[in-house]
Amino acid sequence: MFEDTQIVALIVQKYGGTSVGTPERIKHVAQRVAKFKAQGHQVVVVVSAMSGETNRLIALAKEIQPNPDPRELDVVISTGEQVTIGLLSMALKQEGLQARSYTGAQAQIVTDSAFNKARIVSIDEENIRTDLENDKVVVLAGFQGVDEKGNLTTLGRGGSDTTGVAIAAALRADECQIYTDVDGVYTTDPRMVPEARRLKSITFEEMLEMASLGSKVLQIRSVEFAGKYKVRLRVLSSFLDDPGEGTLITFEEDNKMEQAIISGIAFNRDEAKITVRGVPDKPGIAYQILGPVSDANIDVDMIIQNVGVDGSTDFSFTVHRNEFTKAMEILKNQVQPHIGAREVIGDDKTAKVSVVGVGMRSHVGIASKMFRTLAEEGINLQMISTSEIKISVVIDEKYLELAVRVLHKAFGLEQEDA
């Protein structure tokens, strides 16, 4: 932690919606930033909209248009962060610091034109760097950018994390600190398993899996960004007066002498499962099924295709529950008649549970231990998918809590770090 040293560093701090949810909390953030400034550090602060604000704006939009126009929705919801940057800059000035706010457009955070889920293409950090060198605190709006035509865009939920990591990468910051309402990354969600334990560090690969599997601490894209640009990332609590060390996200898995076999149990309650049955087993079929889904901007998570029988096979995948109806319509109306599949069935009452850990590469028996543990509780596995550092299963949603609890215990995650 740079807080405890005399080293002068360039630090990016990202504060989420609850951390800036009231004028009082915004003042607290300003005081924390002032501490870092007093130690001589250069600080860029990235902020989200005040908690509840984005939802309020979306509700307003839906009163006007049930399916809000994507471009105009971004115009509306990007105001949330804009309010926060102005207010935090005022609070910093009130603390006697120099400060300057930047909207996404002002910082030239250029994205593609995928409204509501845009991706960052480039950042022009020169003005920000000049401000930092002139001893100013830079306050940057998270979550938003601008496309090449000047349209306002947003990065999707959790996009402020991505903004934080992206600006840290552009500035080659010494550390990107993500302040949130938890004090680090846990072996699983402590609200579900009280014995869950904070990890002092976790590798990027593990964090990626934890994030993508619904462990809500960080947005997956921000972790990808951090990994790609080697940004030192730390998750900390914004609610503790002394946030401690949080969890450091490391590049070098070898840093740990005694690698734990698995780091955590991740889960995702918002999973919906779709199966296309009786698919002709021939090349190109996966693309013909998923192409139209992808064209509709629906993200697909797990994909499973079994070996075919008699020239025909079943093809399953999962999508976010909110997009289940839309995906089913596309498959039934466009895909099924086109490829001549027998039927399309789906279930949006499913959940995904995963064990994650770089250590499992060198250990056998993790999968069988996982499957046995769940079988002992009578939990049926509907889909199974594995990668080098994780094993995921889709189960009936109603068994989710039970599954997470017994796996956390079976893998000894409540124990202290070695």
Added chain:
Amino acid sequence: MFEDTQIVALIVQKYGGTSVGTPERIKHVAQRVAKFKAQGHQVVVVVSAMSGETNRLIALAKEIQPNPDPRELDVVISTGEQVTIGLLSMALKQEGLQARSYTGAQAQIVTDSAFNKARIVSIDEENIRTDLENDKVVVLAGFQGVDEKGNLTTLGRGGSDTTGVAIAAALRADECQIYTDVDGVYTTDPRMVPEARRLKSITFEEMLEMASLGSKVLQIRSVEFAGKYKVRLRVLSSFLDDPGEGTLITFEEDNKMEQAIISGIAFNRDEAKITVRGVPDKPGIAYQILGPVSDANIDVDMIIQNVGVDGSTDFSFTVHRNEFTKAMEILKNQVQPHIGAREVIGDDKTAKVSVVGVGMRSHVGIASKMFRTLAEEGINLQMISTSEIKISVVIDEKYLELAVRVLHKAFGLEQEDA
């Protein structure tokens, strides 16, 4: 009115905060715009923040910083209009129209850098023109712009009117319609004098005097703009299903065959009077008094200096009541010791009443009729100021309503247009 004709025109419509105060009212605006589009017109809509929103944002800012930083305040409050343009664009799309929103920065409404009270320097209307030619309704954020360095700016209260007129001028629009909560310009405030009558037309000069004197229909700068660029301006009600013809603001005073002697009684309750007594009567003294006031960005309204006696004179002027304390401090601490004046006295319980009319140029006796009318009610005149088309007096605030009522009657303003 273009509404009733078959002529295809380019119309700018400006809707104030109460006209877009709820999702329901925003939908009404969209329906009104749809009617104009159905007649083949090209329409640019300029909107304010939803009513109450700007005040809410200012209050939030003041919770953080009692005197909010001007630059950051503009960052915060300019979000109000940004929300409205997004919502109205959605409502227009919901009506089956094509629409595109523009923030001030996106429309390249370039201003100077006087935060909170910026002035428009230029507008790049080319993208807007292209959108109009492609049958899109353009929805433009009022009140806001961007300076040459890319800082967000706002034009001050009522600045949305200025935006409307400025874009109408840049596009050489056929008419700029200001929709508001009144159905036109009245001979005086109908809430104070029930007999007040709507004017079918009023000249720019008269409108300028009415606006600057606190008749709240239009912001003065917008009227100046309209006059400078010969923008045909019309004030209409946004609350009537049929807004009628409102009041047209004309360039050619000669249009009226029978010019009424005076058009209306204007008043301003927010006036504060300051007198510097015992001022050495020598050249440059007015500048030495008002220079520091102007440097503090305090607008001065009436200025009166009488002929001096024994090398010494009194110098009086009025400022907005909100700036009374600040102006008094400047005069007492900076000006008085510097110029060796005897004393500085002030009164913030004053009000200004004016009779306005281009017709008074060719009529004698207007002033004496005004003074007699007020004298008969026992109202003392504290200051008097005249121009070619208006006579203003400063009186004790408590007599304001009485003064307006008796003057309205004395000049026969309750009668129909000739």
